[in-house]
Every structure is written in C-alpha cells, then in structure tokens.
Amino acid sequence: MPYSKNAPTLDDVAKQAGVSTATVSRCLNNPDRVVEKTRKKVMQAVKTLGYTPNFAARVMAAKRTSTIGAIIPTMENAIFARGLQAFQEELHRKGYTLLVASSAYRPDIEEEEIRALVSRGADGLLLIGHDRKPEIYDYLEQQGVPTLCAWSYMPDERLPSVGFDNRASMKAIAQVALDQGHTKLAMISAIQKGNDRAQQRIKGVQDAARESGLNSDDVIIIETTYEVDSGARALKQLMSNGEPPTAVLCGNDVIAVGAVRAAKELGLNVPRDVSITGFDDMELARIVEPELTTVHVPHLDMGRKAAQELVAMVERKSKGISICLETNVVARQSLGPQKR
Amino acid sequence: MPYSKNAPTLDDVAKQAGVSTATVSRCLNNPDRVVEKTRKKVMQAVKTLGYTPNFAARVMAAKRTSTIGAIIPTMENAIFARGLQAFQEELHRKGYTLLVASSAYRPDIEEEEIRALVSRGADGLLLIGHDRKPEIYDYLEQQGVPTLCAWSYMPDERLPSVGFDNRASMKAIAQVALDQGHTKLAMISAIQKGNDRAQQRIKGVQDAARESGLNSDDVIIIETTYEVDSGARALKQLMSNGEPPTAVLCGNDVIAVGAVRAAKELGLNVPRDVSITGFDDMELARIVEPELTTVHVPHLDMGRKAAQELVAMVERKSKGISICLETNVVARQSLGPQKR
DNA sequence: ACCCCAAATGTAAGCGCTTACAATTTCAAA
DNA sequence: TTTGAAATTGTAAGCGCTTACATTTGGGGT
Numbered sequence: 001m002p003y004s005k006n007a008p009t010l011d012d013v014a015k016q017a018g019v020s021t022a023t024v025s026r027c028l029n030n031p032d033r034v035v036e037k038t039r040k041k042v043m044q045a046v047k048t049l050g051y052t053p054n055f056a057a058r059v060m061a062a063k064r065t066s067t068i069g070a071i072i073p074t075m076e077n078a079i080f081a082r083g084l085q086a087f088q089e090e091l092h093r094k095g096y097t098l099l100v101a102s103s104a105y106r107p108d109i110e111e112e113e114i115r116a117l118v119s120r121g122a123d124g125l126l127l128i129g130h131d132r133k134p135e136i137y138d139y140l141e142q143q144g145v146p147t148l149c150a151w152s153y154m155p156d157e158r159l160p161s162v163g164f165d166n167r168a169s170m171k172a173i174a175q176v177a178l179d180q181g182h183t184k185l186a187m188i189s190a191i192q193k194g195n196d197r198a199q200q201r202i203k204g205v206q207d208a209a210r211e212s213g214l215n216s217d218d219v220i221i222i223e224t225t226y227e228v229d230s231g232a233r234a235l236k237q238l239m240s241n242g243e244p245p246t247a248v249l250c251g252n253d254v255i256a257v258g259a260v261r262a263a264k265e266l267g268l269n270v271p272r273d274v275s276i277t278g279f280d281d282m283e284l285a286r287i288v289e290p291e292l293t294t295v296h297v298p299h300l301d302m303g304r305k306a307a308q309e310l311v312a313m314v315e316r317k318s319k320g321i322s323i324c325l326e327t328n329v330v331a332r333q334s335l336g337p338q339k340r
Numbered sequence: 341m342p343y344s345k346n347a348p349t350l351d352d353v354a355k356q357a358g359v360s361t362a363t364v365s366r367c368l369n370n371p372d373r374v375v376e377k378t379r380k381k382v383m384q385a386v387k388t389l390g391y392t393p394n395f396a397a398r399v400m401a402a403k404r405t406s407t408i409g410a411i412i413p414t415m416e417n418a419i420f421a422r423g424l425q426a427f428q429e430e431l432h433r434k435g436y437t438l439l440v441a442s443s444a445y446r447p448d449i450e451e452e453e454i455r456a457l458v459s460r461g462a463d464g465l466l467l468i469g470h471d472r473k474p475e476i477y478d479y480l481e482q483q484g485v486p487t488l489c490a491w492s493y494m495p496d497e498r499l500p501s502v503g504f505d506n507r508a509s510m511k512a513i514a515q516v517a518l519d520q521g522h523t524k525l526a527m528i529s530a531i532q533k534g535n536d537r538a539q540q541r542i543k544g545v546q547d548a549a550r551e552s553g554l555n556s557d558d559v560i561i562i563e564t565t566y567e568v569d570s571g572a573r574a575l576k577q578l579m580s581n582g583e584p585p586t587a588v589l590c591g592n593d594v595i596a597v598g599a600v601r602a603a604k605e606l607g608l609n610v611p612r613d614v615s616i617t618g619f620d621d622m623e624l625a626r627i628v629e630p631e632l633t634t635v636h637v638p639h640l641d642m643g644r645k646a647a648q649e650l651v652a653m654v655e656r657k658s659k660g661i662s663i664c665l666e667t668n669v670v671a672r673q674s675l676g677p678q679k680r
Numbered sequence: 681a682c683c684c685c686a687a688a689t690g691t692a693a694g695c696g697c698t699t700a701c702a703a704t705t706t707c708a709a710a
Numbered sequence: 711t712t713t714g715a716a717a718t719t720g721t722a723a724g725c726g727c728t729t730a731c732a733t734t735t736g737g738g739g740t
Contacts, residue, residue: 006484007482009725009726009727010726010727010728011726011727019689020689020690020691021691021726021727022689022690023688023689025727025728025729026689026728026729033688034688034689035688038688038689050478050479050482050483052455052458052483053459053726053727054400054459054461054725054726054727055396055459055460055461056395056396056397056399056400056405056460056461056725056726057396057400057725057726057728058726059396060394060396060397060400060694060696060697060725060726060728061694061695061726061727061728062695062727062728063695063728065396075415075421075424075425076418076421076422076425078416078417081415081416082416084415085416097456099439100440115392116437118392119392119393119395120395120396121394138390139390142390143347143390143392144347228623228627257627261626261627283568284624284627286601287568287597287601287624287627287628288627288628288629289628289629349695349697350696350697350698351696359719359720360719360721361696361697361698361720361721362698362699362719362720362722363720365697365698365699366698366699366719369698373717373718374718374719378718378719393697394695394696394697396695396696396697397696397697397698397725398696398697398698399697400695400696400697400698400725400726400727401696401697401725402697402698402699402725403698403725681740682739682740684737684738684739685736685738686735686737687734687735687736687737688733688734688735689732689733689734689735690731690732690734691731691732691733692729692730692731692732693728693729693730693731694727694728694729695726695727695728696725697724697725698723698724699722699723700721700722700723701721701722701723702719702720702721702722703719703721704717704719705716705718705719706715706716706717707713707714707715707716707717708713708715708716709712709713709714710711710712
C-alpha cells in the first residue's frame with residue numbers, strides 16, 4: 001500500500017532505542033551531550049526505522065528555522081542567478097537554508113511572497129532594491145524579521161543594503177560612450193516603477209549627458225521589460241525615429257542582446273552603425289556577437305557579503321550595515337567611436 | 341526595539357475579536373462556514389494586529405503543507421527554468437507552493453535535498469530523470485511522498501514520468517546530420533553518471549550511426565559538464581584530433597554555444613568547416629551566431645502536465661501515469677551539409 | 681566504603697494551529 | 711408560541727519536537 005503517510009516519529013525512535021525522547025533529540029542536535037554507547041543505539045534505531053525529523057515540529061519547538069528567504073524579480077533570465085548562487089553557498093556554509101521566490105517584477109506579488117516567507121518562519125529576508133511600500137517595512141519590523149536589500153547601495157534608506165551604486169555605474173559607461181564622441185544617446189531602461197536600480201541608472205545616464213553639455217533632447221529614454229524580445233522591439237522603435245541615436249545604452253545585458261539582434265535584422269553593423277552597451281556582465285555578454293561592452297557587477301562578492309551580513313543580523317551580531325561594492329566598465333566590441 | 345520577535349498569534353486575534361480560536365481558524369480557512377458579521381470582526385482584528393499565520397503550526401495541526409518540492413540538477417543556466425516556471429504556475433493555480441532545490445548534478449546532494457524536502461513536509465516531489473539509488477525510492481515510498489520524474493520518459497522505471505524520449509530525440513537530430521552527408525561524428529555529452537538523459541542521448545546517436553552503416557570509430561563520444569567553457573574545451577580537444585569530426589552533436593544548447601565559440605576561436609566557420617548542433621532549444625540557441633540547429637523540447641507543456649499529474653497523485657486521484665511528449669528538430673544555421 | 685559533584689538521562693510543559701465533538705443560537709414550520 | 715434541525719460557535723485534544731528542570735548514574739577523592 002504505497003503512500004500511506006506513516007512516517008516514524010521521535011517517539012518511535014525513542015521506544016526502539018529504549019531511551020527517552022529528550023535523548024534522541026539530543027543525539028540529533030547535540031551529539032556530544034550524549035554518551036557514545038547511547039548515541040550508537042539511537043543512531044541505529046534512526047537508521048532501521050528510516051526516521052526523518054519533522055521540520056514543522058522542530059520549528060515550533062525551537063522557534064527558529066535556520067532558513068533565509070530571498071525574493072528576486074525574475075528567475076527567467078540569469079541576472080540574479082550568479083549572485084544568488086554565491087549567497088546560497090555562503091548561507092549553507094553558515095548552516096542556513098535558502099528559500100527563493102520570484103515576483104515577476106510585480107510589487108503585489110512581492111508583498112504576498114514576503115508574507116509567505118515570513119509565515120514559513122524565515123529567520124531573515126533578502127530583497128532586491130529598496131523601492132516598496134513603507135507598510136511592508138512596518139510589517140517586517142513588527143514581525144521581527146531582519147531584512148537586507150541587495151543589488152542597490154542606498155545607505156539612507158530604511159533597510160541596510162549590500163550592493164553597488166547603480167547611478168554612478170551607469171554614469172561611468174555613459175561617460176565612455178560620450179568620450180567616444182557620441183552625442184545622440186538613447187537608453188533602453190527597465191520599467192522604473194518599483195525598481196530603484198532602473199531609476200538610478202537612468203539618472204546616471206542623465207548625469208553624464210548633462211556634464212558633457214548635452215541637452216535633454218539628446219538622450220531619449222525608453223522603458224521596457226527585461227526580455228530579449230523587448231530589447232529588440234525597443235531598438236527598432238528607436239532606429240525608426242527621425243534622428244536615431246548613435247549609441248544605445250541598455251539597462252542590462254538581456255535587453256542589449258535583443259537590441260543587438262534587432263540591429264542586425266535592420267542590416268545595421270554593431271558598433272559601426274550603432275553602438276550598444278549592456279549592464280551586469282553576465283555570461284550572455286560574451287556569447288553574443290559582437291561581445292558586449294558592459295558594466296561588470298561583482299555578483300559573487302555581493303552574494304557572499306550579503307549572506308554574511310544578513311546572518312550576522314539574524315544572529316543579533318549586527319544591526320545591519322550597508323556595504324558598497326565597486327563596479328567597472330568592461331570594454332569589448334559593441335561600443336565604438338561615433339563615425340563622422 | 342526592532343526585531344523583538346513577538347508576532348501576534350491566533351489567540352491574540354481571537355481575544356481581540358472576542359471569539360474562539362476555532363472561529364478565527366475557520367475565518368481564515370473556510371470563510372463560508374462563518375457568518376458575515378463574525379467574519380468581519382475577525383478580519384478587522386487580523387488587520388489591526390498584523391497577524392500572519394504560523395506556517396509550521398498549521399502544518400503540524402493539519403498534516404499537509406500544500407507544498408511541492410522539486411530538485412533540479414542546476415540553476416546556473418536556464419535549461420530547467422522554462423519548464424519549472426510552467427510547473428510552478430500550474431501548481432499555483434491549483435493552490436500549491438513550489439520549493440526548489442538544486443543538486444549541482446551530484447547524487448549525494450540530491451539525496452540530501454530529497455530528505456530535506458520530505459522533512460519540510462513536501463506533499464509531493466518532482467525529480468529529474470530516473471537514475472538514482474533504489475534506496476531512495478524505498479525511502480520515498482515509506483515516507484508516503486508521491487513522486488514524479490520529469491525530462492525523461494521511461495515508463496518501465498519504478499516511478500511515473502512526464503517527459504520525452506531522449507534517445508529517439510537525439511537519434512532524430514543525428515539522423516539529420518547523417519542525411520547531410522556527415523560520416524565522421526562526435527558527440528559532446530553531459531556526464532553520464534546518474535544522468536539517464538545523457539545516457540539515452542548517447543544511445544540515440546549510436547542508434548542513428550549504426551543504422552547508417554557507420555562503425556563505432558566514426559562517432560567519438562566525449563563527456564563534460566554542462567557549461568559554456570566545457571563545451572569550448574571539448575570542441576578544441578575534438579578538433580585537435582588526427583581526423584576531426586565534421587559534425588559535432590552537443591548534449592545541450594549550452595555546450596553547443598561553447599563549441600561554437602571555440603570553433604570561431606580556432607578560425608573555423610560554422611557550419612562550413614564544422615557543423616554543431618544543440619539540444620533543448622533554449623533562448624540561447626537563437627542568440628548565438630550562427631543560430632543553433634537543435635532539438636525543440638516542449639518545456640512549457642512538460643511543466644504544466646507534470647504539475648497536473650503530480651497534484652493528482654498528491655490528492656490521491658491518480659496512482660501516477662507516465663506521459664510522453666513529442667520533440668522535434670528545428671533546423672537553423674549551425675548544421676550544414678558535409679563539404680566534399 | 682562513602683560522599684559529592686558532574687555528567688547523563690528522563691519528565692513534562694509548551695510551541696500555534698486545526699478539527700472532532702459539544703454547546704449554543706437561529707429560524708422556519710407547526 | 712413552541713419545537714427541532716440546521717447553522718454557528720466554542721472546547722479542548724493533539725500534531726512531533728525542544729528544552730528547562732528534575733532525577734539518576736558514575737566515579738574520583740578521602
């Protein structure tokens with residue numbers, strides 16, 4: 001009779017081994033607080049019974065889950081994969097388990113998932129960026145769940161963050177384009193709503209443009225979703241304009257890949273006819289042809305540092321500090337000088 | 341005083357609303373079993389207190405989690421992302437939550453994660469492929485956790501599966517290569533150990549080769565990991581051989597992308613100098629240049645069907661049936677005729 | 681031998697929720 | 711009105727585990 005749901009419990013093990021439940025529990029959690037002989041007996045019983053502890057029961061009794069929750073905007077592309085992987089590995093090293101959820105860039109879904117994760121007893125939470133309803137922060141505080149933001153560095157916000165300066169990073173790559181002589185810029189940004197990274201990156205481009213003496217007509221902003229096809233569509237829209245830009249700065253590599261494809265489809269050579277840049281330096285950036293000039297983000301370092309800081313917060317060893325990581329522009333082939 | 345961990349409980353809500361805990365519980369789980377007036381009172385209390393149910397306690401009392409666990413070999417690339425996304429969406433529709441873990445293609449880690457997921461009370465499990473220690477199946481049966489395998493269709497195995505015929509699919513694309521006149525084949529496969537998909541795909545190539553009258557020296561197999569760089573390395577190794585293959589069939593698109601890059605680095609034109617094919621038809625396949633000729637796998641359909649079947653098993657409406665989906669070869673530019 | 685203290689083990693009280701069952705209320709029909 | 715079945719609400723028993731506290735055990739030191 002398969003699937004009969006009658007898994008053995010701690011009591012069964014205790015009975016089988018002829019000891020008390022407390023001893024079994026100690027064998028499993030504090031083996032050194034139990035004498036060798038007993039421990040062997042117990043472990044044997046565990047094995048023969050095929051016992052697996054009931055997580056929910058353990059959580060109820062111990063009131064911690066050793067679980068950290070993370071909510072990322074998307075799993076569809078690899079933007080967050082690398083950083084999250086490093087985050088996870090560091091957590092594992094420290095004895096924590098990671099639970100991941102994705103919000104599809106939708107604030108309402110994110111809120112739902114925050115509640116779900118808290119409900120599941122996450123000892124701490126990692127969120128991406130800072131831009132969300134203040135009630136959420138109230139809730140988190142009231143529930144007593146330490147929370148850290150990543151992928152952004154905004155030390156004046158309510159929660160601590162481990163990330164990088166999106167505005168300065170984007171300004172830097174825009175600066176490179178400007179230095180190449182481009183005077184008519186476009187930016188294909190992610191949707192700004194609820195996405196402070198996107199907001200900051202746009203500001204970065206505008207900063208650079210302003211400092212180079214361009215006026216606001218010379219940099220056209222277009223918002224779209226983080227998908228290859230959206231990037232392609234956006235580029236075509238830009239190029240069909242009366243006076244198309246000569247350099248298109250994309251909010252991330254995925255969009256840039258789409259833009260490159262669209263350019264090719266239009267018979268345009270990148271970067272001769274139009275320059276295109278990315279952001280993130282994901283693996284994709286070196287797969288597309290030409291390889292993407294982009295902003296390198298230290299994903300691994302960010303993931304690792306975020307894990308360290310969040311665990312410190314969970315274990316009450318830190319009240320939460322913000323950490324800013326360095327990015328740098330990596331020059332490859334998709335950005336060239338403006339032809340004259 | 342932040343992080344004081346004093347979240348309100350059901351009792352608090354009951355007190356606040358002036359009803360019993362049972363009524364509050366019913367309001368939350370069976371709203372229609374409670375009269376309008378009471379319900380309003382309770383919901384108000386829930387809101388003012390900012391109450392979030394304690395998942396562990398609920399699980400303990402109700403003995404189900406409405407949670408499904410899935411363990412995939414990797415999250416690093418998008419191989420499983422699309423299918424899992426569809427799986428998740430269908431589960432959500434049916435009122436279940438998905439918990440994902442990744443095993444890094446390591447059987448020992450997979451086993452650990454199976455136990456972790458069972459321990460967390462997963463009502464059902466999704467695994468990739470069939471090749472694992474029989475004790476695991478004993479354990480799953482003893483714990484009473486319905487389990488389904490995906491990405492493979494092997495109806496004679498112990499667990500039901502929702503997937504496709506890896507052997508026949510690979511044979512089909514090999515056949516296409518053979519039809520183009522190629523007589524010296526290579527396959528860059530994933531590591532076979534614990535990976536029945538890889539095993540079957542190799543067999544598929546061999547089937548096709550045999551039927552075309554090639555002998556086993558004419559198809560050289562090389563095993564590597566599912567990474568771009570491994571694919572690149574493998575291709576270089578193949579081409580440095582005395583008599584290099586004219587068509588390289590890759591175990592998946594990620595490897596193929598690496599192979600294409602390596603070919604370019606060697607100054608080889610794809611497909612003129614060497615043909616390269618992929619498997620999976622992920623987005624990547626259309627980003628690389630030349631676009632990959634590959635095997636299209638119906639990921640969305642597979643994910644959706646797997647969710648439906650697994651939920652049926654969990655709800656005891658099915659004992660678990662196997663479903664085979666169709667794949668097809670999509671011809672793009674990376675496979676060309678053998679030059680003579 | 682005996683005493684005493686530390687180490688090992690046992691006892692039992694919850695953790696916050698669901699749900700069977702009991703008690704109470706409601707309301708339509710007589 | 712009265713009555714009783716149906717609808718609503720309350721009572722309280724666990725679910726399987728951890729852990730504070732109580733009890734027992736095992737040995738050195740004398």
